[in-house]
Amino acid sequence: MxxxxxxxxxxxxxxxxxxxxxxxxxxxxxxxxxxxxxxxxxxxxxxxxxxxxxxxxxxxxxxxxxxxxxxxxxxxxxxxxxxxxxxxxxxxxxxxxxxxxxxxxxxxxxxxxxxxxxxxxxxxxxxxxxxxxxxxxxxxxxxxxxxxxxxxxxxxxxALRKFAAQRIGASERSLKKRIKRASRAKRSNYAAFHDVRKAGKKLRYLFEFFGPVLQGGHKRTLKRLKKIQKRFGMLNDAVASEALLRDNAASLADADHIEAALDWLDRKRKRRLRAASQLLG
The missing domain is CATH 1.20.120 (Four Helix Bundle (Hemerythrin (Met), subunit A))
Structure with a gap:
């Protein structure tokens, strides 16, 4: 069989x-x-x-x-x-x-x-x-x-195998480029970290699509991509939530409650940023 x-x-x-x-x-x-x-x-x-x-x-x-x-x-x-x-x-x-x-x-x-x-x-x-x-x-x-x-x-x-290898190769180069840029960026430059997340997600999808027709195993790469996606996804959740709350502050509640929530989200974002940064080395 x-x-x-x-x-x-x-x-x-x-x-x-x-x-x-x-x-x-x-x-x-x-x-x-x-x-x-x-x-x-x-x-x-x-x-x-x-x-x-x-x-x-x-x-x-x-x-x-x-x-x-x-x-x-x-x-x-x-x-x-x-x-x-x-x-x-x-x-x-x-x-x-x-x-x-x-x-x-x-x-x-x-x-x-x-x-x-x-x-x-x-x-x-x-x-x-x-x-x-x-x-x-x-x-x-x-x-x-x-x-x-x-x-x-x-x-x-x-041939599909050759084409898949070419496209995954292009995606891998894109991810490496963005990791290098994010590793050199200031931590206030969230866009650089967000680009890593997007590039990692795309590469993971391509491996899921084309993995069966490629030569060799990719378990180690997929494991790292899943870790990147999880940590950078958690960072994105904190950043996006903070922005959403700021954008809608006027219609939600009094200033004291908003500030308390924003302070808490700010601390959460910083912790998750440190955790995400550890994967860039």
Missing amino acids: KQESDTVNQSVSEAPAQQAFRSYAAPLVDRATALAKGVRDDASPEALHKLRVSLRRLRSLWWAFAPLVDKGENTRQRAVYKFLATAAGKTRDWDILIDLLGQDDSDAQALMPKLEQARRDTLATSRATLVNADVKHLLRDALATTSAELHAAHEPGI
């Missing part, structure tokens, strides 16, 4: 990358479509998080195949995925802020009723955006357009 499986994997890895696109994209489109539909009935933090992750994976897959398709159309479709992920993410941002401040037993607890109301208001807007965007047709149109373009390509196709 193993020999038969190896033969199948060999056949797939040597097939043109253009032919493989739909086998990667179609299940992701189906999952994102189902999750978007489900958000209408399930407004839980986990449902919104799954939708945002699914859309980010789609965006990463389209980035992976960008060299094989029209640049302008690929950029437009990736922008659509980013827009939809942002719509789902706005409510998720309130969930993260509420969860973080729920760990604080100071005056920040007085903010909870207004934070919960802000979350409900944002959810209504997110739902309306996703419904009006007609996610199902947007995603299926993108799949059909890109699949048709790749199918119509007249040039001999590059």
Whole structure:
């Protein structure tokens, strides 16, 4: 059975990358479509998080195949995925802020009723955006357009294994560049740390997509990427929550409660920044 499986994997890895696109994209489109539909009935933090992750994976897959398709159309479709992920993410941002401040037993607890109301208001807007965007047709149109373009390509196709190695290599170089930049940056330069998180997430998705057709094992790399994603994700949660609270301070509560919450988030951000920085060495 193993020999038969190896033969199948060999056949797939040597097939043109253009032919493989739909086998990667179609299940992701189906999952994102189902999750978007489900958000209408399930407004839980986990449902919104799954939708945002699914859309980010789609965006990463389209980035992976960008060299094989029209640049302008690929950029437009990736922008659509980013827009939809942002719509789902706005409510998720309130969930993260509420969860973080729920760990604080100071005056920040007085903010909870207004934070919960802000979350409900944002959810209504997110739902309306996703419904009006007609996610199902947007995603299926993108799949059909890109699949048709790749199918119509007249040039001999590059083997999937070689193509996957090239794209993962490009993503790895991007991550190393951003790690180097962040290691030299001041700790107040959060953008440099955020770039590491995004680059690490993209590379992890590519390994998850293409790992089975690549030669050699990648468990060590994936383990490090997961650690980067976790620590830098926790840092991003603190930074984004602090910014969200500042941006909405006027409508939430009195100045004393806001300042207490911001002070607590500031300490949390600094601790998480130190933890994230340890992975840059």
